[in-house]
Amino acid sequence: MEVDILIKNASQLATCAGSERPRRGKEMSYDILIEDGWVAIKGDRIVGIGKESIPGEIETGPDTLIIDATGKTVVPGFVDSHTHLVHGGSRERELAMKLEGVSYLEILNRGGGILSTVRDTRAASEEQLLEKARKSLDIMLLHGTTTVEAKSGYGLNLDDEIKCLRVAKELNDTHPVDIVSTFMGAHAIPEEYRDDRGGYIDYLIEEVMPRVIRLKLAEFCDVFCEKGVFSVEESRKILARAREMGYGLKVHADEIEPVGGAELAGEVGAVSAEHLLAASDRGLEMMKANRVIAVLLPGTSFNLYTGKYARARDMINMGLPLAVATDYNPGSCPTENIQLIMSLACLKMKMTPEEVITAATINGAHAVGRAKETGSIEVGKKADVVVLDVPNIQYMPYHFGINHVDKVIKKGKLVVDNQKLLKFN
Numbered sequence: 190m191e192v193d194i195l196i197k198n199a200s201q202l203a204t205c206a207g208s209e210r211p212r213r214g215k216e217m218s219y220d221i222l223i224e225d226g227w228v229a230i231k232g233d234r235i236v237g238i239g240k241e242s243i244p245g246e247i248e249t250g251p252d253t254l255i256i257d258a259t260g261k262t263v264v265p266g267f268v269d270s271h272t273h274l275v276h277g278g279s280r281e282r283e284l285a286m287k288l289e290g291v292s293y294l295e296i297l298n299r300g301g302g303i304l305s306t307v308r309d310t311r312a313a314s315e316e317q318l319l320e321k322a323r324k325s326l327d328i329m330l331l332h333g334t335t336t337v338e339a340k341s342g343y344g345l346n347l348d349d350e351i352k353c354l355r356v357a358k359e360l361n362d363t364h365p366v367d368i369v370s371t372f373m374g375a376h377a378i379p380e381e382y383r384d385d386r387g388g389y390i391d392y393l394i395e396e397v398m399p400r401v402i403r404l405k406l407a408e409f410c411d412v413f414c415e416k417g418v419f420s421v422e423e424s425r426k427i428l429a430r431a432r433e434m435g436y437g438l439k440v441h442a443d444e445i446e447p448v449g450g451a452e453l454a455g456e457v458g459a460v461s462a463e464h465l466l467a468a469s470d471r472g473l474e475m476m477k478a479n480r481v482i483a484v485l486l487p488g489t490s491f492n493l494y495t496g497k498y499a500r501a502r503d504m505i506n507m508g509l510p511l512a513v514a515t516d517y518n519p520g521s522c523p524t525e526n527i528q529l530i531m532s533l534a535c536l537k538m539k540m541t542p543e544e545v546i547t548a549a550t551i552n553g554a555h556a557v558g559r560a561k562e563t564g565s566i567e568v569g570k571k572a573d574v575v576v577l578d579v580p581n582i583q584y585m586p587y588h589f590g591i592n593h594v595d596k597v598i599k600k601g602k603l604v605v606d607n608q609k610l611l612k613f614n
């Protein structure tokens with residue numbers, strides 16, 4: 190078979206293969222690497238992988254792109270399983286308040302934070318939101334991210350939520366990066382419902398959520414279950430109805446206060462629970478019993494200035510599957526760079542480089558329902574493959590804060606070469 194792309198001589202090839210269920214505990218670090226590896230691609234699919242010599246049936250011709258990865262490391266395209274990609278404006282003016290010690294939730298209570306981004310997002314046109322999100326998506330792709338989950342939650346009414354979800358759909362259709370959309374109308378109580386929380390929740394359940402799912406604009410439904418935002422009871426009500434409507438479930442759980450979000454994620458059978466800095470042992474046990482993936486976001490911990498990180502080692506030791514993602518958003522984590530987040534996962538949460546690679550690839554793919562298609566380098570999967578200019582996988586988190594990507598192949602097409610975006614479409 191004549192192949193379209195052949196990557197050979199990779200000093201390390203992280204396959205992260207074996208993808209029926211998320212990797213957990215020790216599985217997050219063993220059997221993910223091939224030394225001196227090769228990968229063959231035809232069309233949009235991976236058609237061969239191996240070690241050292243390439244068998245005769247993998248043929249090259251004049252049109253085959255041969256990539257010599259000597260001294261380099263090849264990994265699956267990163268899956269950023271938690272972002273707030275589509276939004277208007279930015280929040281750098283809150284930096285001074287944070288430096289003075291005003292907390293994230295206090296800024297939100299004063300009408301800033303998420304609510305300030307809601308004002309900017311409502312004021313922006315669909316085209317303006319599209320251009321801004323497209324730039325961020327380009328940056329993500331340049332850093333090796335090939336699949337992104339994108340939450341709504343800055344419109345907080347029917348028209349503006351749909352506007353943001355349509356932007357995500359348009360990007361999914363026109364940009365090489367695949368986007369998985371999550372509806373997050375329960376991100377904050379909008380100002381016009383300040384004195385009628387129940388009324389807002391009923392509006393979401395009765396008017397917005399059915400419309401979004403009917404228009405096929407989101408697969409998942411997420412709730413910011415947090416002290417002063419949505420209580421466990423309110424979150425349970427929204428998630429229970431979301432499940433009936435056919436959404437997969439996600440929960441922003443116990444990010445700041447231990448309110449019982451992890452327990453709720455277990456109880457409702459969420460696909461994932463996010464943040465978990467303050468999660469209780471019981472909550473983590475309930476997640477494990479119900480196969481909930483823990484999506485950890487150490488960039489947010491870093492940027493909240495509390496010094497508190499999720500207990501990744503405890504979670505791995507008890508056998509929970511972990512994913513690691515950016516949480517890219519204009520407030521608590523304004524960065525698209527998943528490699529920086531992977532470094533923080535090592536340096537601040539004591540995850541090993543092997544665990545972090547698993548968490549940012551195959552386990553991220555499970556967290557967004559795409560593990561059959563992407564997240565590992567396996568025959569039959571989509572050819573989402575990244576060549577890193579590093580000699581081994583330890584080197585990437587160690588040499589932190591810069592972009593190590595040399596090439597990105599998305600669905601079998603070379604879209605980044607020598608750290609530059611190539612023309613697509």
Ligand code: IZC
Nearest residue numbers: 273303413518519520521
């Ligand atoms: O805009 O602050 N935590 N939601 C929950 C966020 C952070 C995004 C934001």
Ligand code: ZN
Nearest residue numbers: 271273441516
């Ligand atoms: Zn978030």
